Amino acid sequence: MNERQILLNGKPYALNEKLTIAMLLERLNIAHKIMAIAINTYVVKSHQWGDWELHDGDEVEILDFVGGG
Structure with a gap:
């Protein structure tokens, strides 16, 4: 198995399989x-x-929107 690594919001994150963005979001x-x-x-x-x-x-950046007032 070939391990790959991305940076997820600035932190290392190992990928052990092919992932799409949608699959990563499900995993998280x-x-x-x-x-x-x-x-x-x-x-x-x-x-x-x-x-x-x-x-x-x-380098993956996930930007979450938060409501407020």
């Missing part, structure tokens, strides 16, 4: 939240998350 139990995802500073549109495969060395 946050797929239901409203958020923005950037891969290597490129904002990926939500309709692309199921097809966008993560690669070794990718």
Whole structure:
């Protein structure tokens, strides 16, 4: 098995299998939240998350939106 690693919000995260953004969000139990995802500073549109495969060395930023007033 070939282990790959990404940076997830600035912290190392090991990938032991091919993952898409959608699969990563499911694994993190946050797929239901409203958020923005950037891969290597490129904002990926939500309709692309199921097809966008993560690669070794990718820098993934998950930006969660919080309401308030």
